[in-house]
Amino acid sequence: MATRPGTRPGVPGRFRLSHLVRLAPRSAGARALAGKTLERAAGRHGCDDLLADRADAVREFRDVLDRHLRSRPADCPVCFRALLAAEEEYHWANALEGFTDDVHHVDCPHCGTGVMIVIGGFGRCSQARDGNEEIRRDLRPAAADELTGTGRWMHRITVRDGQETLADGIAHLFGKAECPCCAGVFGIADEYTAANRPVTR
Known part of the structure; x- marks a missing residue:
């Protein structure tokens, strides 16, 4: 065309x-x-x-x-x-897809393992493979008063507008995850942003 x-x-x-x-x-x-x-x-x-x-x-x-x-x-x-x-x-x-079955991929900053972050109908967990074993760990959502910056703004907008699923998903996304392989704890949004935020002029 x-x-x-x-x-x-x-x-x-x-x-x-x-x-x-x-x-x-x-x-x-x-x-x-x-x-x-x-x-x-x-x-x-x-x-x-x-x-x-x-x-x-x-x-x-x-x-x-x-x-x-x-x-x-x-x-x-x-x-x-x-x-x-x-x-x-x-x-x-x-x-973001609405947190019905969102999946985000990040690398653990402690051991470098690729970790899948699942938020939605399949659960709210970090997931990785260790050999033939698939290991999951529950995510640790941020409380509303713990959120800062972009996370606080996103959460405030969704709460204001009565979007409970979005608000809950954002609390998890801007919370903490435990690496299923090394047990290191990290901020999900920090790692995702560092790897995916585009550089604009």
Whole structure:
């Protein structure tokens, strides 16, 4: 499929974002597409220049999303991810699936073992293989008053908007995990962010 000069295949061009934001208050499709634009337009693939001159549109979209989320809408997970992207939390915008069966991969900072973090219907645990044995350890969720920075903001928004599943998932995601192999304890969000947060210009 041909693309317009100056645009990249698969990424809505910068000329479309302002139009989508204008439609966003009354269109779930526009909210979803504008959110995907932000999620994909910054990251290691080098498309962050698409947002270079769209600060006003991003700010307006952030306000639209915040107002919309207060109404406890059916498209809450999609809009919450879009809000994360508008706040430049791109790695979380691309990672969170609503905590029905979310799986995140991190390396234990103590022994280097690859650890799978499971939050959702399959449980809330860290999981790794030791030889032929699969070992699980329960996660240690953060209490609301222990959260700081991005975790506190994400948790506050979801509690405010009555999104109990999201709030519980965030408390676990920003809590602690025990490595099933070495028993070392580490912050899940810290390790995931260090490995996955994109560097933008």
